[in-house]
Amino acid sequence: MLLEKIAHLVSDKIGLIMCRVESAYSYDLVTEDNVFDYERLLHSDVITFSYKKTIVKGLLKFYFDNDYYAELEDILNNVKPEIFEGDEKGTFLQILIARGMYDTAFSVLDTFGPEHVEIKSVLRLVSRLLERTDFEENDQLISYAQYVYREGKYDGNILAYLEQHFRGSVKELKSLYRDCESFGLDTYILIENIIIQLLFTNAFCADKIKYLDAFVEMQGTLGLEKAFLAQCAYDYFVKDTITDDYIFDRIGRLLRDDEPVNRVTKLAMLKYYSFASKDKWNIDIIEKLVNEELERRVCFPFFMAFLPIVNKLQSYSDYSFVEYKGNPKGHVVIHYCIEHDDGVATEYRKEEMTHLYSGIFVKSFILFCGETVQYYITEENQNMEQLTQSSVLTRSESETEGKPWRFSALNDCVIAKHLDDYATVEEDLISYMEKDFLTKKLFKMM
DSSP, X not given: OHHHHHGGGSTTOHHHHHHHHXXXXXXXXXXXXXXXXXXXXXXXXXXXXXXXXXXXXXXXXXXXXXXXXXXXXXXXXXXXXXXXXXXXXXXXXXXXXXXXXXXXXXXXXXXXXXXXXXXXXXXXXHHXXXXXXXXXXXXXXXXXXXXXXXXXXXXXXXXXXXXXXXXXXXXXXXXXXXXXXXXXXOOHXXXXXXXXXXXXXXXXXXXXXXXXXXXXXXXXXXXXXXXXXXXXXXXXXXXXXXXXXXXHHHHHHHHHTTOOOOHHHHHHHHHHHHHSOGGGOOHHHHHHHHHHHHXXXXXXXXGGGGTTTOGGGGGGTTEEEEEEEOOTTSEEEEEEEEEOTTSOBOOOEEEEOEEEETTEEEEXXXXXXXXXXXXXXXXXXXXXXXXEEEEEEEOOGGGGTTXXXXXXXXXXXXXXXXXXOHHHHHHHHHHHHHHHHHHHHHOOOO
């Protein structure tokens, strides 16, 4: 009571002022009753720095809570952020943001990080700065925009900025794509980034066709589409990955438009056709692509599906094939014996299999009806030989039907002989000799 009565007489006595404010303790350090005293203490030279920090924090809270805007601006412009710790730093940042001091707030945020700061405050700060900088690329803004988004907070500004500059995994890109769509934002750059990341990481993405289709609908760059299709084609052709028909619809469109595509894309298209119904075939494309491979002296076993439409395949119609997939740099050897229909078998032989493309090896045999090839395959990698596959290859009577080439005539002879049909045997022998003569005269070794 005495201090209150003599307060006007000792207003310049710092010790008495401290005694007065300390004696009137309340939950809030600064109140309407003592704000003037604390202001006096703050500007006193005899008050310790540690105590001044406590006063500044109290004054900031009081000014902010009671709308003392002029006093608040003054203290905000002069206070050093280093005095705040833990949750106090978050409170200080929130006051800066609320007062629109975005540059100062961002400087503090970038110096001390977003810990102890409410995520909605960081969101508001970043969103306002994006507007002020006209969404220019900035590594710090990108980092904090990604931070708030990963914390599950965003607005239209954050999404629009991240659509162009987001750096993250395919999973995160897909989530961002959904959110941008829900805001009705343009997603071309985001879709392009998803396609590029899928292309270079080859990460599994169950709905990648959706993103490719969106990319095509947005008239994305043809070169990137070709690269993506080539990757899908490689996975299908070499790795036997199950591939959506949409991929082959796009490849077929490119081929019909005479767009240049790489070899594996063409091979994948041929393999797809070989398993498709004939009403889906594009005969012109099939003939062109198969003939390109035959000119390389390459014939994949599935080419036999195109015998009815590709004349040059007739010279391969007598062959049965063993196909093996392994290390492209490996040394692949097939060990085999041929067992005839009378039970007599040859001795085991071994031959290096022909490498056709990216780990696909082939060995061809000419077999007659009833003959069987027993074989096993070894693969040598880094001076280590390993047995990798064994099986049996046969040629049935039905396989020779519709393949009118010279060895099919000999095969018919074998069948006719077993049936004691010697008239047919004589006709087939004559047919074989005619075809053999024509082959030797018309076709020369290259």
